[in-house]
Amino acid sequence: MKIKIENRALKSEELKHLERITGEVPARCYQCGNCSAGCPLSYMMDYPPSQMIRLLQLGRIEEAKRAESVWLCVSCMQCYARCPKDVSAGTLFEGLRHLALREGKDYRKIKELDMPFLKGAPQQALVCGFRKFVS
Amino acid sequence: MKIPYYPGCTLNTVAKGFDLSARESARTLGFELAELEQWSCCGASFPLTPDNIIGLTSPAKVLIDAAKMDPVVTTLCSVCYNVLKRTAETLAEDTERQKVVEDFIEERYNPSIEVLHFVEILRDRIGFEKVKEKVKRPLGGIKAASYYGCMLLRPFKTMGIDRAEAPTVMEELLEALGLEPVEFPKKIECCGAHLAMTREDVVAKLSGDVIESATGCGAELVVTSCPLCQYNLEEAQSRAIEERRDWKTVPIVYFTQLLGYAMGQTEGVACFDKNRWDARELFKEKGVGSCQG
Numbered sequence: 001m002k003i004k005i006e007n008r009a010l011k012s013e014e015l016k017h018l019e020r021i022t023g024e025v026p027a028r029c030y031q032c033g034n035c036s037a038g039c040p041l042s043y044m045m046d047y048p049p050s051q052m053i054r055l056l057q058l059g060r061i062e063e064a065k066r067a068e069s070v071w072l073c074v075s076c077m078q079c080y081a082r083c084p085k086d087v088s089a090g091t092l093f094e095g096l097r098h099l100a101l102r103e104g105k106d107y108r109k110i111k112e113l114d115m116p117f118l119k120g121a122p123q124q125a126l127v128c129g130f131r132k133f134v135s
Numbered sequence: 136m137k138i139p140y141y142p143g144c145t146l147n148t149v150a151k152g153f154d155l156s157a158r159e160s161a162r163t164l165g166f167e168l169a170e171l172e173q174w175s176c177c178g179a180s181f182p183l184t185p186d187n188i189i190g191l192t193s194p195a196k197v198l199i200d201a202a203k204m205d206p207v208v209t210t211l212c213s214v215c216y217n218v219l220k221r222t223a224e225t226l227a228e229d230t231e232r233q234k235v236v237e238d239f240i241e242e243r244y245n246p247s248i249e250v251l252h253f254v255e256i257l258r259d260r261i262g263f264e265k266v267k268e269k270v271k272r273p274l275g276g277i278k279a280a281s282y283y284g285c286m287l288l289r290p291f292k293t294m295g296i297d298r299a300e301a302p303t304v305m306e307e308l309l310e311a312l313g314l315e316p317v318e319f320p321k322k323i324e325c326c327g328a329h330l331a332m333t334r335e336d337v338v339a340k341l342s343g344d345v346i347e348s349a350t351g352c353g354a355e356l357v358v359t360s361c362p363l364c365q366y367n368l369e370e371a372q373s374r375a376i377e378e379r380r381d382w383k384t385v386p387i388v389y390f391t392q393l394l395g396y397a398m399g400q401t402e403g404v405a406c407f408d409k410n411r412w413d414a415r416e417l418f419k420e421k422g423v424g425s426c427q428g
Contacts, residue, residue, distance in 0.1 A: 021184045040325040040341055044334075071333070075183060076325040077289035081299055088290075094183035108333055121331060122362040123144040124214050127179035129332035131190075 009059030014099070018061065022095035026056040028085050035079035035089045045069035049079045049089035056092065070096045071107050071133070097132060107133040138256060139204040140168035141197055143215035144176045150212070150362040152406025156395035157211050157253055163269055163398045164261050168209065168253075171200050177218040180329075188235050194222040195236045195244060202245035211253045211391065213286035213361035217294065220250040224293050252287065252296055254304055254360065254390065263311040271399035272424050273313035277417065279393070280317045280354035281305035282345060284364045285325050299323075305358060305390060312397040313423075314356075321348035326367040335370070342371035350383050355417055357387045365389065369411045386414040396424070 009015075019025060035049040042048035047055065047067045055064040064070075073093035080088040100107070110130070118126065138161075146154040161168045174197050182190030197219060201208035210216050226233045227246040237244050251259075257266060283302055291299035300323065306316035324345055327338030346368060349357050359365050368387045375382045392405045392414070402408075407415050418424035 021186045023185045040327075041337070044337055072330070072337070074285075074325055074328040074330055075180065076285035076328065078285070078325070081289050081291055088183075091183045098184055098187070113332065117332065120366075122149050122366050123176070124179040124212070124363050125329050125331050125366065127144070127176055128214070128329040128363075131178065131180050132329055133333065 003058060005058055009061075012059060012061060015056065015059060015061050018056070018092070018095045018099065021098060022088075022091045024088055024092050024095070026053050026087070026092065029053045029057065029083075029087045030085060032084060034082040034084065035087075038078040038082040039073075039089075040076065040078065041069075041072045041074065045072055049073075049093075052096075053087065053089055053092065065096055065099060069093070070100075075132075101135040104135050106135050110134060136166040137169040137205070138166060139201045139208045140170050141174055141177075141201065141208055141210045141215060141219065142170060143210060143212045144179075145362040146212055150365070150389070152404075152409050153211055153362065153389040153391055156389070156400060156405045157391040159400050159404050160391055160395045160398060163395075163400075164257075164265065166256075166261070169204065171197070171204070171208075173200060177215045179214055179218065181218045181221045185232075188232055188239075191222050191225065191232065191236055192239055194218050195226060196240055196242075198223055198226075198248050198250075199240065199242050199244055202248045206245065206247050207249045207251060209251045209253050209256055211360065211389075213252075213284060214363065216250065216252045217286040221290075221293050223248055223250050252360070254308060255296060257308060258304055263307055266308065266394070266398075267311040269398045270312055272397050274393065274397050274418065274423050275313040275315075276421055276423060277314050277355055278317045278353050279309050279314040279356045279358050280319050280349035280352070281309060281322060281390075282349065282357050282359045282364060282368070283323050284359065284361055285323070285328070286361060288323055305360070308390065309358065309393065312393055314393065317349065317352050317354045319349045319352040319354065321345045324348075326361075326364045328363060328367070331363070331367055331370070335374075338367050339371045339374045342367040343375050346372060346375075346385065346387075350385055355385060355421075356414060357385055358390050358393065359387060360390055365410075373411065384412055386410055386412040386417060388414050
């Protein structure tokens with residue numbers, strides 16, 4: 001597969017912004033794949049954690065932002081626990097969620113949630129879900 | 136001995152049995168869980184992006200109020216514990232963010248506050264030996280799986296309640312109560328957490344795998360410290376029994392329900408009837424749980 005790497009994309013303002021708000025440096029990752037192996041959600045993800053980091057390393061932040069993986073990560077921190085380079089993929093996922101949420105782009109609308117869930121679920125599920133999915 | 140106690144929103148509502156059985160257990164063991172006079176929700180998720188300082192203010196306010204009573208605060212819910220402990224570490228290490236939070240709340244933050252999980256109090260301040268002495272209803276012969284999930288353990292550098300990949304603290308407590316701990320592969324895996332809101336299918340798979348991993352190793356009971364894990368596991372089990380005839384159902388209980396019950400609390404305090412699968416039926420079947428002395 002051919003991938004075009006552009007200097008402009010590697011130095012994009014948005015990528016710098018993501019690094020600034022997360023405090024993470026994707027370039028530190030050497031792609032061992034431990035994060036993806038440990039991630040309980042990688043089986044469902046279009047790009048598992050190590051591939052998401054690879055996208056960022058190649059300056060393809062737009063593709064990373066569009067990935068469904070961003071909304072599947074539950075911040076369980078298994079990726080970070082297993083990383084030999086101290087890179088937190090979970091924090092980068094949170095940063096990518098925030099790029100959308102801070103522009104007001106909600107992943108879920110509260111009015112779309114079904115009533116039995118709202119009535120039966122523990123409060124912490126609602127509070128946490130709203131924080132992760134709603135701006 | 137009084138220990139400031141932060142119940143959190145879920146223990147005040149749907150997980151009332153978790154709260155009541157812990158308070159009563161503390162009394163039996165000679166200390167009091169003194170609920171903070173005022174508290175708010177911790178936010179139920181630690182803000183991972185360091186520039187999201189507003190997310191630190193709610194747990195910081197809880198820590199400020201607790202520190203007025205004692206430099207220690209305890210909690211039961213794994214998520215509250217995770218959020219409070221990570222906030223305490225962040226604010227103690229980062230004076231700049233501490234200052235911003237202080238200016239916002241308009242109160243001084245005391246960086247010496249220590250956040251302890253209730254099980255840490257039992258292990259380090261009371262001792263499991265003393266717990267064992269108080270047992271009146273030994274739950275011998277019941278095979279119990281301790282499901283830790285994520286929040287008690289990770290990130291390990293901050294949380295460190297026990298060894299990250301192979302924790303045993305819950306098993307030690309269960310052993311003191313007379314239960315037989317079962318080792319199972321998925322004891323530190325995620326249940327699906329807040330995906331309950333968006334992806335029931337994923338939660339059913341992850342939580343279902345956790346239960347199957349436990350029952351596959353012989354567990355008759357799954358023990359947790361997190362109301363969201365408890366909910367997700369019960370939801371997954373409800374779904375599984377509809378779809379699979381061979382599914383073996385197990386009660387999903389909080390560790391304090393077993394603790395209190397073993398120490399002789401009345402059944403109303405443990406609230407087993409609030410769980411979808413009542414553990415008392417298992418006790419009856421096994422012929423355990425009758426009060427001795």
